[in-house]
Amino acid sequence: MLYDDNSNLTGEKTMARIVQLLTIGFRSMVLGVTALAFVSVMACGSEPAEPEPAAEAEEAEAAAEEASMDMTPGVFVIAPEEGSTVSSPVTMEFGHEHFTIEPITDPLTVHEGAGHHHIGLDTDCLPVGEIIPQASPWVHFGDGSNTIEMQLEPGPHRVCLQIGDGEHRTLEGMSAEVTFTVE
Ligand SMILES: [Cu+2]
Numbered sequence: 001m002l003y004d005d006n007s008n009l010t011g012e013k014t015m016a017r018i019v020q021l022l023t024i025g026f027r028s029m030v031l032g033v034t035a036l037a038f039v040s041v042m043a044c045g046s047e048p049a050e051p052e053p054a055a056e057a058e059e060a061e062a063a064a065e066e067a068s069m070d071m072t073p074g075v076f077v078i079a080p081e082e083g084s085t086v087s088s089p090v091t092m093e094f095g096h097e098h099f100t101i102e103p104i105t106d107p108l109t110v111h112e113g114a115g116h117h118h119i120g121l122d123t124d125c126l127p128v129g130e131i132i133p134q135a136s137p138w139v140h141f142g143d144g145s146n147t148i149e150m151q152l153e154p155g156p157h158r159v160c161l162q163i164g165d166g167e168h169r170t171l172e173g174m175s176a177e178v179t180f181t182v183e
Contacts, residue, residue, distance in 0.1 A: 081178075
């Protein structure tokens, strides 16, 4: 939050709100909800003072709208659940959003916004831009799959789920970790 203190920023606050309203109006128009946008802008324009609750509502609306338009690629562990206790063999399942999971090709080719899953057992995730080794503790899901059953020793485990592109190279923001216990 840029202006969350109560210092002498009233003017800037107002400007920020106007900019925010215009942004919301523009987004709504893009979405084809033109009428709603104008009503909201006009309503706020005719109210003289007392902008605080309205501003909060607008902020919430803006945040909600931003979340619904978030197209950031991501990867996550569906199973096992974080902190859970499971029995071996452990069923693991991985999910992704705004990204394409595809099998590797021969020869290897890199496609923008696409790649395949990898897991590293009881190891740290790799830095961005590194080639994921074709060796323990890493497993490549080069066929484009997203599940595996693994025989694991009893005790605590952690798994790094990490996407690699068509050349097994790690990508920015495309990893997730999970810790669980095998009984
Ligand atoms: Cu790979």
